[in-house]
Every structure is written in structure tokens, then in C-alpha cells.
Amino acid sequence: MEWCVSLPKVELHAHLNGSIRDSTLLELARVLGEKGVIVFSDVEHVILKNDRSLTEVFKLFDLIHILTTDHTTVKRITQEVIEDFASENVVYLELRTTPKRNDSIGMTKRSYMEAVMEGLRAVSTVDVAFAPHNVDAGSLRESLPINDACDGKRKKIYVQLLLSIDRRESTASAMETVKLALEMRDLGVLGIDLSGNPVVGEWMTYLPALEFAREHGLYITLHCGEVPNPKEIQAMLDFIPQRVGHACYFEDDDWKKLKHFNIPVEICLTSNIVTASVSSIDVHHFADLYNAKHPIVLCTDDAGVFSTSLSNEYKVAASAFGLGKREMFQLAKNAIEFIFADDGVKQDLRKTFDLATKKLD
Numbered sequence: 001m002e003w004c005v006s007l008p009k010v011e012l013h014a015h016l017n018g019s020i021r022d023s024t025l026l027e028l029a030r031v032l033g034e035k036g037v038i039v040f041s042d043v044e045h046v047i048l049k050n051d052r053s054l055t056e057v058f059k060l061f062d063l064i065h066i067l068t069t070d071h072t073t074v075k076r077i078t079q080e081v082i083e084d085f086a087s088e089n090v091v092y093l094e095l096r097t098t099p100k101r102n103d104s105i106g107m108t109k110r111s112y113m114e115a116v117m118e119g120l121r122a123v124s125t126v127d128v129a130f131a132p133h134n135v136d137a138g139s140l141r142e143s144l145p146i147n148d149a150c151d152g153k154r155k156k157i158y159v160q161l162l163l164s165i166d167r168r169e170s171t172a173s174a175m176e177t178v179k180l181a182l183e184m185r186d187l188g189v190l191g192i193d194l195s196g197n198p199v200v201g202e203w204m205t206y207l208p209a210l211e212f213a214r215e216h217g218l219y220i221t222l223h224c225g226e227v228p229n230p231k232e233i234q235a236m237l238d239f240i241p242q243r244v245g246h247a248c249y250f251e252d253d254d255w256k257k258l259k260h261f262n263i264p265v266e267i268c269l270t271s272n273i274v275t276a277s278v279s280s281i282d283v284h285h286f287a288d289l290y291n292a293k294h295p296i297v298l299c300t301d302d303a304g305v306f307s308t309s310l311s312n313e314y315k316v317a318a319s320a321f322g323l324g325k326r327e328m329f330q331l332a333k334n335a336i337e338f339i340f341a342d343d344g345v346k347q348d349l350r351k352t353f354d355l356a357t358k359k360l361d
């Protein structure tokens with residue numbers, strides 16, 4: 001495990017509200033319990049529970065969203081989540097979150113995202129770098145913090161943002177999120193994710209917003225095949241997103257299409273096993289995709305909800321599929337090729353991995 005922690009890693013599928021520390025959730029629940037908004041003892045065991053079905057996971061998200069409603073808390077969790085990823089040597093993080101509107105506390109999708117940005121700026125344990133849209137590699141380097149991960153003094157983590165569309169949203173609401181993402185490109189927003197309870201909603205509802213996003217140059221990743229839904233899986237693959245998440249319920253035609261379009265897959269082992277989207281680790285599609293050299297990247301999904309970390313996901317892969325250190329290093333390094341940031345960032349990350357090769361031998 002120690003080795004997996006010291007390995008530099010790239011995290012491409014992490015939901016902000018799913019990555020919160022249990023201790024923070026409990027603290028927030030206690031405060032709301034004291035205010036009489038919730039009954040703490042009812043909520044405590046839900047937070048600490050380990051096994052959760054997919055249905056229970058989405059109930060838990062409803063609870064988490066009650067706990068994290070206000071701007072101050074959104075800022076806090078963003079800061080903590082970034083610090084947690086950085087502390088286990090994640091060197092590049094694409095953090096995704098659903099912009100939320102809550103009229104009762106004057107929250108708009110934009111003000112929610114501004115709170116996220118404040119959290120990003122509040123990180124103090126590491127240098128946070130991001131690559132604004134349309135900046136060439138040369139000037140990008142100058143815009144980065146002076147301290148470099150390579151100098152051994154302070155760590156650096158790239159943080160880029162993806163805005164999520166929740167499957168409960170209408171076309172208009174999804175469109176609002178895409179427009180917000182376009183407005184926030186200079187603040188490190190690179191793309192759009194479609195997520196939320198996979199048994200809710202219809203692909204055609206989100207399609208206009210996703211097409212609009214693509215026309216304007218945003219990158220797109222879709223939760224695809226988290227439950228059996230053959231028509232939707234085919235429609236999503238025909239859309240040719242830049243990446244898909246999960247791909248648990250794919251059939252032969254789906255694998256063919258995925259491979260034909262060479263679409264990278266964000267693999268979330270612990271999440272898939274805990275929610276029983278895959279019945280056991282030894283039948284997980286990681287093995288087939290890995291052996292076929294299809295582009296894949298190990299991710300956490302919801303490190304808080306599933307009590308995992310990216311280092312742990314590498315450890316799980318190593319023991320389940322017999323990967324050695326060299327294979328794990330290569331797997332982690334390959335992920336650079338599937339990030340949504342530009343070539344300047346990729347080059348910088350390749351250097352970070354090359355330097356780490358010597359230390360990790």
C-alpha cells in the first residue's frame with residue numbers, strides 16, 4: 001500500500017460530494033442535529049455504513065446534499081477533498097461536481113461554483129495549478145505556482161473541473177450548466193459529465209445540452225452502462241464521448257463499438273463491487289480491457305462514500321489482477337493521455353512520472 005501511495009497518480013472520475021471525509025460529514029450532521037434539522041443518530045449509522053446498494057447510494061447523496069447545502073460548506077469540502085487527493089500523491093485531478101440551485105439560501109449554480117473555486121484557492125498544504133482554456137504551453141508554465149513538485153519541497157497538484165449534469169435535470173437546466181461551464185473555462189473548467197441515478201431520466205433530455213457543449217469545444221464524459229440499458233448504451237457510444245465511466249452492463253456489440261471508437265473507460269473497481277454493478281472482482285471487465293490494451297484509467301468515483309482512495313484502487317487492481325509495480329506505474333502514467341487538459345499539462349505530468357521512476361524502483 002505504501003508503494004501505491006507514493007506512486008504519482010491521475011484521478012479522472014471523482015465526484016466532489018462523494019469524496020468527503022466521514023469525519024467532516026459527521027461533524028456537519030452533528031451541527032444540523034443540534035439545530036433540529038435532522039436526527040443525528042438516524043444519520044450517523046447511514047454515514048458509517050460500508051455496504052450500499054446503488055439505490056442506497058443515491059439516498060445517501062440526498063442526505064449528503066442536505067449536509068453540504070451552504071456556500072461555506074461547499075468551499076470547505078472542496079478544499080479538503082483536494083488536500084486529501086494531493087496527500088496520496090495524486091498529481092492531476094479532474095474533479096466533477098453538479099452545480100446546484102437553492103433559492104432558499106440564495107444559491108445559484110454560479111454561486112455554488114464560485115464557492116468551489118474559493119475552496120480550490122483556499123488549499124494551503126499543496127500548490128494548486130490549473131490550465132486555463134486556450135493558453136499555450138509556454139505561458140502556462142509561467143502561470144503555475146513557482147514551487148514545483150519536482151523540487152522536493154512542496155507538492156503540486158493540477159486541479160481541473162468538470163461540471164456534472166444530474167439525470168434528474170431538465171433540458172433547460174442541463175443547458176444552464178453547459179453555459180456556466182463555458183463561462184468558467186478560464187477558471188479551469190474543461191468539460192461536462194452526465195451522472196446521477198442511472199434508472200432516472202432519458203438520454204434525449206440531455207442530448208441537446210451535450211451537443212451544444214461539444215459544439216463549443218467542451219470535453220464530455222458520460223456515466224454509461226451502470227445499469228442494464230442496451231438502447232441508451234448504444235446511443236451514448238454513438239455520441240462518441242471523449243471518455244465513459246463504469247461500462248458495467250456492456251454486451252458484445254457495446255464492447256465492439258467502444259473499441260472501434262477507442263473510447264477510454266474510467267474504471268471504479270470498489271464502487272462497482274460495493275454497489276454490485278459487477279458481481280465480483282474476478283469477473284470485472286478491467287481484466288479484458290487491460291489485456292486488450294484498451295485505454296483505461298483507475299478512479300475512485302466516491303472515495304468517501306465507498307471508503308476508498310486512489311492508492312487503494314491500485315492496490316485492489318494489483319492483488320485482483322496480478323499487476324506488478326512496473327505494470328501499475330505504466331497504468332498510472334498512461335492515464336496522462338486521457339486527461340482533458342492540453343499538451344502543456346501532459347508534458348509536465350510526463351516529466352513528473354519520469355522523475356518518479358528513479359525513486360520508485
Ligand code: 6MZ
Pocket residue numbers: 015016017018057061062096097098099164166167195196197198223226271275301302
Ligand atoms: C452516478 C454518481 C455516482 O455532483 O453533488 N454520482 N452518479 N453513478 C455514481 N456511482 C455510484 N456517484 C456520484 O456529487 C454527488 C453526485 O454525483 C453523482 C450523483 O449525481 C451525486 O448526487 P456532486 O458533487
